[in-house]
Amino acid sequence: xxDPPIVSAGAWPEPPALPEPIAAVPVAVPPPVPHRFxxxxxxxxxxxxxxxxxxxxxxxxxxxxxxxKVRTQRYFYGNTRLDGVPFEYLARPLxxxxxxxxxxxxxxxxxxxxxxxxxxxxxxxxxITLLTPWLLVRGAAFRxxxxxxxxxxxxxxxxxxxAYVRYLWLGIPxxxxxxxxxxxxxxxxxxxxxxxxxxxGQAFGFEATAGHFYPPYLIAWAVMTVWxxxxxxxxxxxxxxxxxxxxxxxTALVFGWMAAFYGGYFAIWAFxxxxxxxxxxxxxxxxxxxxxxxxxxxxxxxxxxGNTVAVLASAGLLIPWARIRLARYRAxxxxxxxxxxxxxxxxxxxxxxxxxxxxxxxxxxxxxxx
Amino acid sequence: MTTHPTPLQGSYFDGRDGQRHxxxxxxxxxxxxxxxxxxxxxEPLDALTITPRLARTLRTIAFPDGARLQLPDAxxxxxxxxxxxxxxxxxxxxxxxxxxxxxxxxxxxxALVAGYLWGIPWLADRIATHLPAGVEVALxxxxxxLLDRTDLDDTALEPERQAELGERxxxxxxxxxxxxxxxxxxxxxxxxxxxxxxxxGGSIVVTDELVELFADDRQLDAVLAHELGHQVGRHALxxxxxxxxxxxxxxxxxxxxxxxxxxxVAVPTVLLQNRYSRQFEDExxxxxxxxxxxxxxxxxxxxAALRQLDADLPDDASLAWMSSxxxxxxxxxxAKAAGADFVAQHPxxxxxxxxxVLAEEETGGGPCCACCDDAGCEADRENGDADSGACTxxxxxxxxxxxxxxxxxxxxxxxxxxxxxxxxxxxxxxAEPTDAEAGADGTPR
Numbered sequence: 142x143x144d145p146p147i148v149s150a151g152a153w154p155e156p157p158a159l160p161e162p163i164a165a166v167p168v169a170v171p172p173p174v175p176h177r178f179x180x181x182x183x184x185x186x187x188x189x190x191x192x193x194x195x196x197x198x199x200x201x202x203x204x205x206x207x208x209x210k211v212r213t214q215r216y217f218y219g220n221t222r223l224d225g226v227p228f229e230y231l232a233r234p235l236x237x238x239x240x241x242x243x244x245x246x247x248x249x250x251x252x253x254x255x256x257x258x259x260x261x262x263x264x265x266x267x268x269i270t271l272l273t274p275w276l277l278v279r280g281a282a283f284r285x286x287x288x289x290x291x292x293x294x295x296x297x298x299x300x301x302x303x304a305y306v307r308y309l310w311l312g313i314p315x316x317x318x319x320x321x322x323x324x325x326x327x328x329x330x331x332x333x334x335x336x337x338x339x340x341x342g343q344a345f346g347f348e349a350t351a352g353h354f355y356p357p358y359l360i361a362w363a364v365m366t367v368w369x370x371x372x373x374x375x376x377x378x379x380x381x382x383x384x385x386x387x388x389x390x391x392t393a394l395v396f397g398w399m400a401a402f403y404g405g406y407f408a409i410w411a412f413x414x415x416x417x418x419x420x421x422x423x424x425x426x427x428x429x430x431x432x433x434x435x436x437x438x439x440x441x442x443x444x445x446x447g448n449t450v451a452v453l454a455s456a457g458l459l460i461p462w463a464r465i466r467l468a469r470y471r472a473x474x475x476x477x478x479x480x481x482x483x484x485x486x487x488x489x490x491x492x493x494x495x496x497x498x499x500x501x502x503x504x505x506x507x508x509x510x511x
Numbered sequence: 512m513t514t515h516p517t518p519l520q521g522s523y524f525d526g527r528d529g530q531r532h533x534x535x536x537x538x539x540x541x542x543x544x545x546x547x548x549x550x551x552x553x554e555p556l557d558a559l560t561i562t563p564r565l566a567r568t569l570r571t572i573a574f575p576d577g578a579r580l581q582l583p584d585a586x587x588x589x590x591x592x593x594x595x596x597x598x599x600x601x602x603x604x605x606x607x608x609x610x611x612x613x614x615x616x617x618x619x620x621x622a623l624v625a626g627y628l629w630g631i632p633w634l635a636d637r638i639a640t641h642l643p644a645g646v647e648v649a650l651x652x653x654x655x656x657l658l659d660r661t662d663l664d665d666t667a668l669e670p671e672r673q674a675e676l677g678e679r680x681x682x683x684x685x686x687x688x689x690x691x692x693x694x695x696x697x698x699x700x701x702x703x704x705x706x707x708x709x710x711x712g713g714s715i716v717v718t719d720e721l722v723e724l725f726a727d728d729r730q731l732d733a734v735l736a737h738e739l740g741h742q743v744g745r746h747a748l749x750x751x752x753x754x755x756x757x758x759x760x761x762x763x764x765x766x767x768x769x770x771x772x773x774x775x776v777a778v779p780t781v782l783l784q785n786r787y788s789r790q791f792e793d794e795x796x797x798x799x800x801x802x803x804x805x806x807x808x809x810x811x812x813x814x815a816a817l818r819q820l821d822a823d824l825p826d827d828a829s830l831a832w833m834s835s836x837x838x839x840x841x842x843x844x845x846a847k848a849a850g851a852d853f854v855a856q857h858p859x860x861x862x863x864x865x866x867x868v869l870a871e872e873e874t875g876g877g878p879c880c881a882c883c884d885d886a887g888c889e890a891d892r893e894n895g896d897a898d899s900g901a902c903t904x905x906x907x908x909x910x911x912x913x914x915x916x917x918x919x920x921x922x923x924x925x926x927x928x929x930x931x932x933x934x935x936x937x938x939x940x941x942a943e944p945t946d947a948e949a950g951a952d953g954t955p956r
Contacts (some may be wrong), residue, residue: 186566189606196615197602199622208598219568224521226531227569227581229562252755259653274866291531292524292579341529453779456620486529488577 171479173431180472182220184462190216191461204475207238224483231294232287274304285338293486296339307333324354331421340427341486349424357416361409368405376401392399411445412438417446422475429480436474444470521582523550526574536572536582538591543572545580552578561592563599566606619810628761628781639745644692644712647748651712655696658716666697667719673697679728680715680735686759689713695735697722705823707734709741711748724819727865733803733813733846740798746791754784788835796842800849807860811850814843815865835951 151423194209211234218230247269278299285297311326323418328351335347383394415438422434448463477483518535525532525546532548543559545552554574564570564584572580582588605611655663666673677695684690692713700706705721715738717731725731741747761780800810821839836842854861 178933181567189612190566192612192615192619193602196618196622199618208602212599212602215562215565216568219565229571229579249759252759258649259657289579292526292577293529293531456618456623484529484531496637 173480175476175478176224178218178472178475180469182465187465188461206233210237217417226291229289231289274308278304293341298337303333324358325351328354335425343428346426353420361413365409372401408442411442415441431478433476435479476478519585521580524579526577539712563596564603588952606799631753631756635749635756638752639749648712651710653713654710662697662702667699668697683735709738709747713742728810730816733816736799736802737795740795744794753787757783785835789837792836804853809853809864811847812865814846817843
């Protein structure tokens with residue numbers, strides 16, 4: 142198994158080596174047993190679901206889209222299995238519809254405001270920015286509450302104070318340092334999201350620090366810088382060589398320039414996504430169990446590039462194929478390193494049991510995200 | 512209700528811990544019976560809910576106490592739980608019939624195309640109609656203020672020149688429905704170059720570079736008439752609204768693609784918006800032809816203006832489908848055709864035409880052979896005398912020293928040498944009308 146370059150250059154510890162499946166080593170702590178995630182969805186099946194969803198959403202002017210989302214999520218959850226047990230998506234369409242109406246109203250308002258008055262748009266942008274941490278927490282809580290495995294629900298413990306610190310307040314030093322703090326901020330945000338999730342009476346833990354996040358980002362920045370410099374130098378040379386006095390630069394050169402820079406950006410982005418994805422999962426724990434993610438940047442780049450070309454060339458008809466392909470790859474590269482039985486989770490106690498709290502909570506149940 | 516002959520196999524989770532219990536499920540006396548692996552439950556069906564059928568995914572039966580039972584879909588589940596989840600049951604059936612799926616594809620693609628061709632323009636235009644004029648003016652002022660901060664400088668034109676051009680503009684705008692609201696502003700724009708654009712609310716920005724580029728003020732009149740076309744049609748506002756709707760639609764689309772969405776969506780968005788823009792340009796061109804003709808100016812002045820702009824900033828006709836403007840060559844040809852029409856209807860203005868042809872024939876080598884196809888000449892033939900003599904007659908005018916219309920000249924040339932093949936064989940025959948025109952050229956100036 143070959144690690145993507147960005148990952149292998151990182152400074153964080155190697156993920157734990159895969160143990161033998163049946164390792165009868167006489168030690169006090171039994172070695173963790175890897176349980177791979179499996180994804181069974183098929184492109185043909187999902188295409189039918191997707192196209193019918195889309196057609197019904199169009200015919201109902203978007204109202205059906207909430208039902209469509211539930212159906213889609215149920216399909217993806219239900220086809221993702223761990224230890225042979227599929228996940229379940231439990232949300233009902235109506236709260237999702239409400240959330241969508243709010244989101245669409247905000248978005249349309251924002252776009253139209255941009256056409257009418259700059260100040261109105263800035264005001265709306267400010268409002269949306271101020272609301273973002275709150276919406277993030279609400280969204281995470283919604284998704285967690287309606288995700289279940291082995292008959293047990295996930296939970297997200299809302300902590301608005303920390304959300305505002307990590308998603309808004311940290312933005313100030315981030316801007317003041319011209320983005321140099323970005324990996325640190327990212328590390329704090331990921332830690333926030335992971336550590337506030339609960340499942341089966343256990344809290345998720347996050348062991349990565351900002352020090353783990355810096356290497357991939359620094360490498361990505363360095364590669365991008367080199368790419369821009371070398372690319373600009375080469376293209377300038379080509380432009381000078383091909384230049385005829387009085388002529389416009391050849392169209393092919395202009396497009397080549399754009400393709401080269403977008404392509405480079407795209408490739409680096411794919412490698413970075415793989416590196417950060419691995420980093421987050423490989424430092425996530427729940428109780429005694431760990432995760433192991435082995436995404437490869439090159440493979441991810443191949444999938445993203447293929448998806449992009451396919452979706453564009455098919456006028457969107459291959460979107461289902463693209464989504465299934467990505468979900469399958471992500472699932473098959475992810476495993477839980479279980480120390481002991483995965484069945485030994487207990488039901489959550491606390492807020493979930495309180496029916497009144499759940500009711501009040503569900504008044505603000507909105508899953509924002511277009 | 513009957514007992515199912517063979518029990519269904521499922522996984523039972525009690526909702527208190529993650530333990531999986533392998534169980535057999537069947538129906539006994541109207542109650543769901545769950546047996547196996549330390550589980551023994553009987554539950555009335557009415558107390559249970561079941562997740563709707565979805566492809567090959569497992570179905571889940573939920574118990575009132577939070578226990579969940581997962582089992583593969585089976586025909587008997589529909590019998591045990593009739594009339595549940597009617598909407599999703601219907602959708603599930605649609606997904607399983609290929610005719611319904613095919614219909615869904617047609618609906619989606621049809622809606623996509625119809626929405627783009629008619630839906631978005633209709634909606635945007637409705638909103639544009641109902642938007643108060645004050646909003647439009649404020650919007651235009653804002654755009655101008657923004658441009659003034661970034662790309663535009665104060666004009667370097669002398670006040671007298673500005674006043675002179677302002678009067679020409681006022682004469683052009685007079686008589687239009689909202690003519691009093693339209694105004695022209697001059698700005699220096701070294702980074703933009705020769706250009707003119709219509710802002711929402713009636714302002715037309717003309718760059719100094721454009722004023723200086725044109726040798727003849729009638730070229731500027733033609734450009735202003737084109738921009739007035741944008742104003743009369745409220746194109747700036749309508750284009751902005753249409754563009755916004757495309758962007759909104761693209762955002763939804765991107766949400767579905769969810770991979771590299773920015774790049775995937777940005778390019779088609781711009782291409783789609785540009786098609787609307789090209790339609791508006793065509794509309795403004797057509798308005799300009801009519802408006803110029805109404806002011807006793809030949810539409811071919813727009814062609815002359817475009818020709819000069821094209822010489823300054825050439826465009827690539829092969830990329831016209833992705834541009835915000837139609838191909839310049841096509842626009843020039845259309846303007847010339849409209850000019851020929853105009854002259855045919857108002858022969859008294861025949862002398863006041865731009866010297867488009869001259870520049871063309873001096874630079875382009877031997878275009879005379881293509882001239883027989885020239886739309887302008889065809890139009891002349893139709894509008895003039897019915898027989899082919901019209902062209903020669905036209906040519907006769909030119910010989911009299913008054914006519915600058917190139918189309919007829921060249922048509923006449925082709926007529927004179929009988930056929931294109933002869934023309935090629937004898938280039939000297941082509942040179943003749945060019946000379947005639949060169950002589951005719953000086954008069955309008």
